[in-house]
Amino acid sequence: MSTAAETASTVTLPKVRVDYLPVLLVPILMLVALPLVGSFSTWVTLTVAALAMGMMIFLMASGLTLVFGLMDVLNFGHGVFISFGAYVSLVALGPLAGWVESTNLWLNVGALLACILVAMLVTGALGYAFERVVIRPVYGQHLKQILITMGGMIVAEQMIHVIWGASPIPLRLPEGLRGAIVIGDAAMEKYRVIAVVLGLLVFGVMHLVLNRTKIGLLIRAGVENPEMVEALGYKIRRLFVGVFIVGSALAGLGGVLWAFYRQTLTAGMGMEVNVLIFIVIIIGGLGSVGGCFIGAILVALVANYTGFLAPKLALGSSILLMVAILLWRPQGLYPVAKR
Amino acid sequence: MLPNNPIHSLLSGDYPRSRVLGAVLSIVLVCLAFAPFLFPGSQPLNVAAKICVFVILVASYDLLLGYTGIVSFAHTMFYGIGGYGVAIAMYNFSPTWPALGIGIVVALVLAILLALLIGLFSLRVRAIFFAMITLAVASAFAILASQLNEITGGEDGRSYRIPEMLRPAFRLFDEPVMGVMINGRILTYYLIFLSALLLFLLALRVVNSPFGRVLQAIRENDFRAEALGYRVVVYRSVANCLSAGMATLAGVLMALWLRYTGPDTTLSFAIMIDILLMVVIGGMGTLYGAVLGAAIFILAQNYLQVLMGKFSGMLESAGIPLLPNLFHADRWLLWLGILFVLSVYFFPVGIVGKLRQMRR
Numbered sequence: 180m181s182t183a184a185e186t187a188s189t190v191t192l193p194k195v196r197v198d199y200l201p202v203l204l205v206p207i208l209m210l211v212a213l214p215l216v217g218s219f220s221t222w223v224t225l226t227v228a229a230l231a232m233g234m235m236i237f238l239m240a241s242g243l244t245l246v247f248g249l250m251d252v253l254n255f256g257h258g259v260f261i262s263f264g265a266y267v268s269l270v271a272l273g274p275l276a277g278w279v280e281s282t283n284l285w286l287n288v289g290a291l292l293a294c295i296l297v298a299m300l301v302t303g304a305l306g307y308a309f310e311r312v313v314i315r316p317v318y319g320q321h322l323k324q325i326l327i328t329m330g331g332m333i334v335a336e337q338m339i340h341v342i343w344g345a346s347p348i349p350l351r352l353p354e355g356l357r358g359a360i361v362i363g364d365a366a367m368e369k370y371r372v373i374a375v376v377l378g379l380l381v382f383g384v385m386h387l388v389l390n391r392t393k394i395g396l397l398i399r400a401g402v403e404n405p406e407m408v409e410a411l412g413y414k415i416r417r418l419f420v421g422v423f424i425v426g427s428a429l430a431g432l433g434g435v436l437w438a439f440y441r442q443t444l445t446a447g448m449g450m451e452v453n454v455l456i457f458i459v460i461i462i463g464g465l466g467s468v469g470g471c472f473i474g475a476i477l478v479a480l481v482a483n484y485t486g487f488l489a490p491k492l493a494l495g496s497s498i499l500l501m502v503a504i505l506l507w508r509p510q511g512l513y514p515v516a517k518r
Numbered sequence: 519m520l521p522n523n524p525i526h527s528l529l530s531g532d533y534p535r536s537r538v539l540g541a542v543l544s545i546v547l548v549c550l551a552f553a554p555f556l557f558p559g560s561q562p563l564n565v566a567a568k569i570c571v572f573v574i575l576v577a578s579y580d581l582l583l584g585y586t587g588i589v590s591f592a593h594t595m596f597y598g599i600g601g602y603g604v605a606i607a608m609y610n611f612s613p614t615w616p617a618l619g620i621g622i623v624v625a626l627v628l629a630i631l632l633a634l635l636i637g638l639f640s641l642r643v644r645a646i647f648f649a650m651i652t653l654a655v656a657s658a659f660a661i662l663a664s665q666l667n668e669i670t671g672g673e674d675g676r677s678y679r680i681p682e683m684l685r686p687a688f689r690l691f692d693e694p695v696m697g698v699m700i701n702g703r704i705l706t707y708y709l710i711f712l713s714a715l716l717l718f719l720l721a722l723r724v725v726n727s728p729f730g731r732v733l734q735a736i737r738e739n740d741f742r743a744e745a746l747g748y749r750v751v752v753y754r755s756v757a758n759c760l761s762a763g764m765a766t767l768a769g770v771l772m773a774l775w776l777r778y779t780g781p782d783t784t785l786s787f788a789i790m791i792d793i794l795l796m797v798v799i800g801g802m803g804t805l806y807g808a809v810l811g812a813a814i815f816i817l818a819q820n821y822l823q824v825l826m827g828k829f830s831g832m833l834e835s836a837g838i839p840l841l842p843n844l845f846h847a848d849r850w851l852l853w854l855g856i857l858f859v860l861s862v863y864f865f866p867v868g869i870v871g872k873l874r875q876m877r878r
Binding site for chain 2: 253255290313316321322323325326327329330331333334337338340342345393450453454457458461465491494495498501
């Protein structure tokens, strides 16, 4: 019999091997925490809170990791988009005061979504300007990139002070989104549930776009080998800019959610989470969206559980997690960028 | 000048190489050396002492950023270790010289060990990765310092007494010298000034030694330096340790001056940003840039605000919207930030580099 025919039928494209080990870390961590926390209802509350926090961190970090993976630019000024998103939502809330105070849940959710939409549009536009003015001249020069994006961050943070003043501004959640849902003994804050849903939605869309569409294919190919994609006749520059705009808009979205979560606005809020975001994308593997998602959830879970079990450790827990993960996988959970 | 000239050996052969730069540096040196007599009063002396400390801190950072091409965000951590070394020794033991010495030595050893650890763990990776990791480590350290209430005093920090000779009540002579009473405060200033001068000359010696040349080779092309047979990781780690040690001493001097150490004055990220601004505006890769950067920045911090406040008030009384906010006294960092971005683009060599180019 002919071996050629046989190999032709069996040798198709090599199947992409999916690495499930990091994904398993999440349920394992949850299960380990359950006996430690002791009470089931407390555990549910903690876990939901952690998931909400994880989703917000993911939203804020995903843009950064995409930009890094594709453009090889580490934007130290990413936190600025978070801050701007939050402050812009304040402006959007102005004319919507009626919706915010109303007892109609749909109007409340509408107000939140309107905030998000406006914030994403503004931060997307800002991202475009930032890419053109600040980042474009320094592609390929890491030292300058770090310095220049830091500089951009300082200037932008000061501009927030100029426009909105230096004192923290309180931000109230829409009426219907306050309070908690109680199932059995477990209390889950409504807003956190919404954050989880939104985060999952965005992750789902991103996953689909990256894996099922031509744009996603080009983006992933661009991460692997930009010159080749360019040589095949695609304008990778335009793709770069597009990804940067989307990344900034996502940071803006994360900023809105984060601002409502903290209920106060400060110009430095973006920079404060920047450290957390860096930790998340290091854990996830630079440039990987899936890794970023898992990293964000892991960081949030660990922070919440240790916050309950050993409050003194909570603030440093994410660093310990990062060290542990890097000892296991020095490149992060899902290394993408091979540079 | 002749190679065996004393100035030549003091400066390690690294002259300002620009008449303007030489003149400016001399003015800074004279002003700092005679600060208590030239500018009487506690505020100007405070500014002068801060400039001395920051010259050392910025020079030590330049050793990393400018000479070796390493971007670290953990520099304030070492500065803080120095500060806390003094604070813990002075607060828990009697304020004597031996206790101070022990505090400084322990801080130095701790800082250098930590620098070595960070270096060996992460200096192999790319610049971007190292920057992120140091940022994370530094923020962890800041958290640690504010959480360990019993040792560091937590968020409130520690106030303490320093050896008697350095206290304001101490008098060296009964009579005033040139119209100024030489008290412990002025002695502290001179201790800071002379240590800063010594450390600066030492740093100059380091960067102009064969070791310093290797660091510059690594900055230009680490792959080629490795190929030439230099162990890049070793050189980077040593540079990291040296720079950490110097930053620790800067922290010690600042702690002696302020007689207070807390997270906000030593570990905050704002200080890290200040250092970056000073290095880049002064000029990366030249230690004289550290002097100019620190002097300009701290003078701006202390005096530009007043000017801006006046200007802002004028605009406000003229009834122009938004502009008064742009020139508000607290917005001086905005203008320095813009200067920073512009200098990274248009004169990456900084003020010192620009002055040297103009000479040619």
